[in-house]
Amino acid sequence: MQNSTECQLQIRFITKQEIYAVPDVPLSVPQAIDTSSLNALINQLLKESNFDYLKPIEFDFLAIGELLRVPLINHLQERNVSTETTIDIEYLERTPAPEPKNSLLHDDWICGIETLDKWILTGCYDNSINIWTTHGKLIKSSKEHKNMVKSVTWIDKSDASKGFISVSHDLTALVWSFQPGTDNVTPKAVLRGHERGIDSVGVSPNALRIATGGWDTNLKLWTTSLEEEANEPAHKKSRNNNSVITKTPISTLKGHKETVSDINWIDNYVVSTISMDHTIKFWDAELCGIKNEIVGQKAYLSSSWSPLSNALLASSADRHIRLYDPRSTEGSLCKTTFTSHTLWVSSVMWSTYDEHLFLSGGYDSAVKMWDTRSPKAPLYNLQGHEGQVLKVDWSNRKYMVSGGSDNSVHIFKNKHI
Missing domain, CATH: 3.10.20.90 (Phosphatidylinositol 3-kinase Catalytic Subunit; Chain A, domain 1)
Incomplete structure (x- = not known):
């Protein structure tokens, strides 16, 4: 030897x-x-x-x-x-391993999660939206929707008092008000226009536009303003003694052939959508047309855009996560493939503070923390789920959050911060 x-x-x-x-x-x-x-x-x-x-x-x-x-x-x-x-x-x-913190038990599957400051917003298959603190206290649970809630998002990513949006398979999206420090959570507007269940929602960086997508294959754009229609009595209806206005979309963008699985705003004027029809589309929200398209081999399930790296992560029905550079002029738009999950990857999300780090969650019950410079192996496997992971979130840099079919949301403290 x-x-x-x-x-x-x-x-x-x-x-x-x-x-x-x-x-x-x-x-x-x-x-x-x-x-x-x-x-x-x-x-x-x-x-x-x-x-x-x-x-x-x-x-x-x-x-x-x-x-x-x-x-x-x-x-x-x-x-x-x-x-x-x-x-x-x-x-x-070396990035230290995240530390397990709280586990938030729900009554049904969780497929919508987004954190902001110390608040965690969740959406469930039991038609409920829920607001928790990062310390595990339930602030409010509400069942205004008539079918499962598929996605939730805060309107202003720096101010919880601007409210949030939930989308559901009851064909509607709801715009909610929230007064932090209280349990005052109230629907203010209902968005009507989709003909089938809504799966995805995103808000523009300037918090002025909403994009929704679902099983009718359409991408619809809306305003976040509650003022423009508020003076028109015909748009109002009473719900629990609160004035709830009905809003209609300002634009309907057609092009996908299957459900719109996920939505990301690239900036205030460009929206990215992924679909079960194997395509990623980039839309001009002003001109209401397609700017660019990426054709894949499998149905796309989840995506995340990073303004730090100007790259899009997308997961497919094939265990893989791919990193796309839509501006690339050299070779394939797919720059890296990450493979470690053993079943479909249902959710991906970039870190908001480091251009190399992201989270993924899959049907194999696994949550993984990745560095893009290590495509063959994740940095860490975050243990805890006993069922399919349906959503991961890293909106608050201090906390990594995941939820799934075991009815639980797991919170991990990021020791890198």
Whole structure:
């Protein structure tokens, strides 16, 4: 057996985290060095540089643009990189594992979740919308819908007092008011116009437009304003002594052939939709036409847009998560494929603060935290669900939240913040 010290590689450590910088001189290391040995080496170099710390720091290592998950020589061979050159190894403090916090028990399946500040909004198959605190206290539960609630979203992502929207298979969307600090949750408007159940909803970044999509294959656009119709008595009807106005869509955009599974606003003027018809479409919300289209191989189930990376994540009915760059002019628009789930991936969501991190949830009961620089393996598997995971959410950077067919919402504390 050949001694590993006989086969050496030249590496150079680099980092963007200047607090951990060591001299960037070439070093000779065994070809088969792994992350554990690299961690020991970099901590030794920090110690020699008189770095002041109480315990060794855990680092991750980037080589040729991807996180090191196998011995270095294997990593290089997989990418056909010569071992004759000096390899730059970028090191960064390892993202710590999320910490399990609360579990919120519901009466039925949960398929809509969105957090804002300390509030968690959920939508359920028992027709209910629910508001919880991140500490696990139920503030309000309401069953104004007449069928399952498929998706929920806050209107203004920085202000819970602006209210929220729920969409249902009862063919309607409801616009709700909410007074934080109280249990005052009241429907203010009903959106009517879909001919079949509504599955998805999104609000523009400026909180002025709503987009909904569902089983009638249509994308419909609405205003969030409650003023324009409020003075027209014909639009009002009484519900629980509250004045609820009926709103109609300002536009109906046709083009999909199957249900619209998910909606993302790219900016205030462009909407992205994914569908069971194997397509992703980008719509001009002003001109009401299709700007761009991506055709996939399977039905799309979930998507998430990141303004940090200008990339769209989409999951399909094939266990895979794909990262698309819609602006790409070089080769395929699909830049990376992430594979770890064993069944369909029902939900994906980007981190709001790091362009590389995202969450996924699947029918295999798994919730996974990913770094886009490690497509073959997630950073962490978040345990807890005993049924299909139907929705993951990371709207509040401090908390990762998931819900599913086990009637529970699990909250994980992000220790990276």
